[in-house]
Amino acid sequence: MPIRVYVGLLSGKSASLLTDPESQVELLRRQAQAELETHLSHLVLSGGEVLWPSSTLENAGVTDGAELVGIVRPAALANGDTALAFLAEDGRVVAWGDPRGGGDFWSVREHLHSCQQIQASYGAFAAIRDDGRVITWGNPDTGADSSGVQDQLYDIFQLAATCEAFAALRLDGTVVAWGSFEDGGDCDVLRDQLHDVRCISAADFAFAAVCRDGSVVTWGNELFGGDSSAVQHRLRKVRCIQCTARAFAAILEDGSVVTWGSEEEGGDSRAVQDQLWQVRAIQATSVSFAAIREDGRVVTWGDEKFG
Incomplete structure (x- = not known):
């Protein structure tokens, strides 16, 4: 009714x-x-x-x-390595900068209207329109070529990007990925696991998807966050995920934290694990994490020189 x-x-x-x-x-x-x-x-x-x-x-x-x-929705800006894209409040998108890095959008300009979200890899851009379709442009080697999955890019409501790949989340909870295979552009082997996905996070070379049951699925460069097998048994009831360039940190419902990826850039939190309880939120630089607890204390780990 x-x-x-x-x-x-x-x-x-x-x-x-x-x-x-x-x-x-x-x-x-x-x-x-x-x-x-x-x-x-x-x-x-x-x-x-x-x-x-x-x-x-x-x-x-x-x-x-x-x-x-x-x-x-406010206006938004997405920055690639050598180009920028601007999403205006009226849903139109314009880009400028290195033409080879996404600054040339003329071939898709007529499609870049009524957009609600934009995302950038190092050399390409992707935009979600209000009809749930996705438009891509820029360097084909860094995710601009979505022709192989274009028939799957419908009902999209979230985009995430690594350096050279994109992942799109559909309303039915499934995920579509394209771009560099090494950096997360292929998730076909995980199709049975990538269902009922709630949100996707992206580091520079890997993706992490949180499912409705609180489990996590990762793919991409295995050294930099794409392989979470060592901590998979702990990735239960995950509330949210934050990432540095090459590592991930997940906050569980009980306030504890699980990390994986490059040890030097935040993937190893063993030295502070006994302090990571009742964590409310985590922020990150490109190489380190900072967690704030319910008692107001802050716990940091990762590269000591940069955070």
């Missing part, structure tokens, strides 16, 4: 929408965006909780008569 949901903006403008409780949050976002004629990044419950795009409205706790807040 359809339900009526109200989506309002901080400006006071609002929309009344009729939808199905089994419909996904992302579809409601698109519906609200069209009705409000404003590009939205997220929908938020009145209590402040951000709704996850792939969740159904029912699972997200959205009931008949619910009042949600639409967060207006």
Whole structure:
């Protein structure tokens, strides 16, 4: 049975929408965006909780008569190694810089409208449009050539990028990857594991996907985070993941932390493991991590010279 949901903006403008409780949050976002004629990044419950795009409205706790807040998507900038791309508030994208590194976008310019997210590898860019399709351009060797997976690039709501590869998350929880195989551009062998994925994180050479059950799937360069087999038994009930250039750190639901990847750049936290409890959040430089605990204390590890 359809339900009526109200989506309002901080400006006071609002929309009344009729939808199905089994419909996904992302579809409601698109519906609200069209009705409000404003590009939205997220929908938020009145209590402040951000709704996850792939969740159904029912699972997200959205009931008949619910009042949600639409967060207006700000302009965004993505930087490759030698070029930049700008996503304007109206959804248009422009790029400039080294033509070979993504600065030349003229061949796809007519498709770069109504975009909601952009991501950059070292030499290529990828943009998600509001219809869930993905547009790529730049150096084919660093992920600009998505022709081999273009038929799979639909209903996309998140992009992540390593130096030379991209990964896209679909509303059905599956993942599509392309670009350099060595840097994560191929995840076909993990297809049976990459389902019900909640989000994807990317270091420079590897990807890590967190599934709805809290497990983690990794792929890419095995030395720099693509191989998590040594800690896989501990990667349960993962809340979120942060990364340096070549290592990952996962916060579990109990506040403990699991790390893997390059030991010199944060992948080895054994020296501070007894201090990594009740961790609230983690931030990273390219070579080190800093974790803040519930008691306000900060724990650091990685390259001693840089953090």
